[in-house]
Amino acid sequence: xxxxxxxxxxxxxxxxxxxxxxxxxxxxxxxxxxxxxxxxxxxxxxxxxxxxxxxxxxxxxxxxxxxxxxxxxxxxxxxxxxxxxxxxxxxxxxxxxxxxxxxxxxxxxxxxxxxxxxxxxxxxxxxxxxxxxxxxxxxxxxxxxxxxxxxxxxxxxxxxxxxxxxxxxxxxxxxxxxxxxxxxxxxxxxxxxxxxxxxxxxxxxxxxxxxxxxxxxxxxxxxxxxxxxxxxxxxxx
Numbered sequence: 001x002x003x004x005x006x007x008x009x010x011x012x013x014x015x016x017x018x019x020x021x022x023x024x025x026x027x028x029x030x031x032x033x034x035x036x037x038x039x040x041x042x043x044x045x046x047x048x049x050x051x052x053x054x055x056x057x058x059x060x061x062x063x064x065x066x067x068x069x070x071x072x073x074x075x076x077x078x079x080x081x082x083x084x085x086x087x088x089x090x091x092x093x094x095x096x097x098x099x100x101x102x103x104x105x106x107x108x109x110x111x112x113x114x115x116x117x118x119x120x121x122x123x124x125x126x127x128x129x130x131x132x133x134x135x136x137x138x139x140x141x142x143x144x145x146x147x148x149x150x151x152x153x154x155x156x157x158x159x160x161x162x163x164x165x166x167x168x169x170x171x172x173x174x175x176x177x178x179x180x181x182x183x184x185x186x187x188x189x190x191x192x193x194x195x196x197x198x199x200x201x202x203x204x205x206x207x208x209x210x211x212x213x214x215x216x217x218x219x220x221x222x223x224x225x226x227x228x229x230x231x232x233x234x235x236x237x
Contacts, residue, residue: 077183
């Protein structure tokens with residue numbers, strides 16, 4: 001894999017917007033952008049992402065040679081890389097929640113945002129944005145949040161960024177099946193009751209695994225169907 005080029009800024013509007021602009025301008029893969037203050041961070045489904053000073057605001061630029069339909073696998077891979085990176089510093093286990101949350105217990109610690117552009121049937125570029133609550137846990141209506149500092153762990157953003165980049169490199173050649181298997185090993189168990197909100201057709205049922213493309217599989221009564229978007233609420237259904 002191309003060595004990472006980590007660029008560190010005091011302040012940016014959005015690390016993902018910065019990476020995306022440079023991807024469109026032809027920047028090679030391997031760029032990583034970290035900022036200490038992010039003023040216009042983006043979350044999933046058009047939400048804003050609060051980024052107080054001291055938290056992690058990191059985006060990575062990749063140019064994978066894979067079908068555009070497999071872009072969702074990179075959200076799963078990001079969760080794995082985050083969880084493995086934290087194990088260097090943090091004993092309590094994290095849990096992954098589809099498609100892009102990293103939890104401690106029931107509280108959100110980190111989130112992932114994917115931006116991508118196709119080139120025909122394949123991907124041209126892909127930007128992975130990672131936000132993590134290192135020192136502060138902003139309030140999210142209806143959600144529990146936490147930070148590493150709340151668990152007695154004090155880390156600098158640069159430490160966590162390099163640890164995440166190292167784990168991404170370790171997974172550079174992984175097959176989709178390996179990614180699904182490792183993600184499932186760190187996720188809410190098969191059979192967990194879930195509710196899918198924020199979609200055109202809210203549904204509930206139980207978690208039945210992942211599709212070959214990384215979609216969530218929802219079992220409702222005697223039917224299993226793939227879900228590609230929506231907010232997943234655990235313990236409901």
